[in-house]
Amino acid sequence: MTTILGLDVGGTKIDGLLVDEQDQVLGTAEQPTDERPLHEQVLAVARVMLDGQQPAGIGIATPGEVDSRTGVVRLAVNISLPETPLAALVGDALGAPAFVDHDARAAAAWLLSRDPGADSLAYLSVGTGISAAVAIDGRILRGGAGLAGEIGHLVAVPNGPMCPCGLRGCLEAVASGPAIARRAAQAVRAGEATQLGPDPTPAEVYRAAATGDALAGRVAAEAGEHLARAIRGIALAYGVNQVVIGGGLSRAGDPFLTPILTALDAEREASALVRRALPPGAISLLPPDARAGAWGAVLVARSGLRDMSRERSERREVDDG
């Protein structure tokens, strides 16, 4: 049987999906990331899932700067990652062609594939890191250095909190999972009344906000305002008017989304520009069980295999000609 393995490398876990030609799911896996080199972690998950079988192809979706032609990944701010020829290392070890793309771009390609009517949309991933992937006229934006969409490192607060990337006040430094956990922990330490423990996770913050905890509500509202400004920025910078939000934090659902929509309503109220750029209904959450990254990785493998077979038949034509 021809199978495809899709692997989605996140800031905290690797999500795997093994499917057949008809996209029937044959197996899934979820493995927390650790300190080992990325390709070893990816291989460990892949070996467990494949259990000795050889897949037709392997797709890997990963954060950072990804060159999808060479399969080289580098500069993933939130995972310790020297320049890694990830596709070659994984493909050689498993004896099957492997392909790599940026995780948000893989997810956006999947969203685009599910909605044949859409030709322009942005996918905003909010988790350990924050990045966007943008489809315009049916094509995923890559940019020369493969950096297009790294909006987690646009300014949110000038001279604000330090970001792991080395800059200050990046969107990621004020609205990512770690940023929200840090803000909440600081407020808890300051002695404010709250149901939160001393080191709350972002999920705990959103749960507490949903039950009316004032401290948690304030932290969620602040993050929502930053994300609303980022979404306005996405709409204006790229000229897309459909934004789907996914990533770890989005799994909190309404307590995550409501502060964003509230802040965007206030922006719409204030500005005709925002009303034009982001009509009501422009924002939606990725369903929490969508596994968009892993499905996107499957698409990455399929499109890589298609390119390979096209190149092979072109070479044959040249040889025969």
Next chain:
Amino acid sequence: MTTILGLDVGGTKIDGLLVDEQDQVLGTAEQPTDERPLHEQVLAVARVMLDGQQPAGIGIATPGEVDSRTGVVRLAVNISLPETPLAALVGDALGAPAFVDHDARAAAAWLLSRDPGADSLAYLSVGTGISAAVAIDGRILRGGAGLAGEIGHLVAVPNGPMCPCGLRGCLEAVASGPAIARRAAQAVRAGEATQLGPDPTPAEVYRAAATGDALAGRVAAEAGEHLARAIRGIALAYGVNQVVIGGGLSRAGDPFLTPILTALDAEREASALVRRALPPGAISLLPPDARAGAWGAVLVARSGLRDMSRERSERREVDDG
């Protein structure tokens, strides 16, 4: 003789260029904008320049939300502008086909046409307003609503100064010409020692900064920091690593550019991501006498005329077929 009229509508003036088929300049004009409806101002400049001749086509580059297919312009934040079918109004009055595009996109198209080696670049216009136009893989980004590149209304300072668009703390509210003039005037009123008069123009601020005036230098440095962050944002959001800066403020030359480059050097020092995204030499100033907007408007007319003649010959084929 076949002539093309290119008109560039800015926040403070309309710049006109009349050229022949070989791009030889037959005439130029510059007219301050006033309170009349936009199409009347454009027509006044055009009539003076044409002096009774009929051009083969008219191209108009204008800020705001521009639908280049319909020729309708709206929502130009800095010029009083209801929804205006600008191409139709101007074309009908002058008896020649008229075409409209966004001013920054027109300038970017011109930059791209001058450098056949470049396929991805951003043009950042900093004047009364701030916007960007981006070419990726040789194509100018438009976006569904024609809003792509409206980065003047991305956040620079959360809850910062009021912007004419209705939002607070937009890049335009802290780094455009009017914002710089306002900041300097506030500091002058506060009684600080300076060579500046009570209501300095941005050009005066940059001239004073160049002679060592501390107040003017501080205002220029702050604007430069905001613009450096915006340029980093452009590089990361679009994945382009060549940014050309034009617009009214850029005519100040080094006193305008140096604070931007200083701030970007500090960002490069701090962040491997910025070093990758913006290699040295990535930033340049548009030569002050380039008239990129007006030349871009000429290109808008030429490409509009090409599309018209292609459509006409396709219709002929259908009729003949």
